[in-house]
Amino acid sequence: MEFSAKLKKLMKRQRYSQTDVAAQVEVSQSLVSLWTKGERVPDLRVSAKLASLFGVDLDYLADDAQDEPPASEFTxxxxxxxxxxxxxxxxxxxxxxxxxxxAAAGISVDPKPVPPAGPSIPPGAPAYQPDAPRKKQPG
Known part of the structure; x- marks a missing residue:
């Protein structure tokens, strides 16, 4: 697969526009457009930025024989x-x-965790037993 097809595929997967990619790798949108059309290819410096942006190896971008990036080592x-x-x-x-x-990420850590919301069970109430026979309600 050629570089232009890989770039379009990666952009679609990450939901990046040409403008987004251009801003991230510090080039013009028109240059990214030329890459996606297959009319130009980025230089090595920009290719390394693209590989980092999309989380793929530079080898994958450069090798037309690779249609998919190698499987990720991450879950x-x-x-x-x-x-x-x-x-x-x-x-x-x-x-x-x-x-x-x-705290640096703006996340406050509360030492007392808040229980999940749900119906309150009165103290001393019998525990739920799914297999226990049910009493008939008067009615």
Whole structure:
């Protein structure tokens, strides 16, 4: 698969417009348009930025024989965190700092967890037993 097809595929997968990609790799939107049409290819420096932006190896972008990037070593939620970091435009060191310090990310940590909302059960009420015979209600 040629570079232009890979770029379009990655942009669609990440829901990036040409303008989004251009801003992230610091080029013009018209240049990204030329890449997606197959009329130009980015230089090595910009290709490395694109690989980082989309979370793929530079080898994948450069090798026309590879139709899909190699399988990720990350689980689904780990990849989701990585994608979020890319979407927020954070540098690796800043993302790690924020993940390690909840307060830095604007997350307050309450020492007393709040129980989930639901019906309140009065103290001393019998525990629910799904297989227990039910009493007939007078009626």
């Amino acid at each position: 689904g939620w780990e990849q989701a965190v990585i994608d979020l970091i890319h979407a927020l435009g954070l540098e690796k060191s800043e993302a790690l700092r924020r993940l390690a310090t909840p």
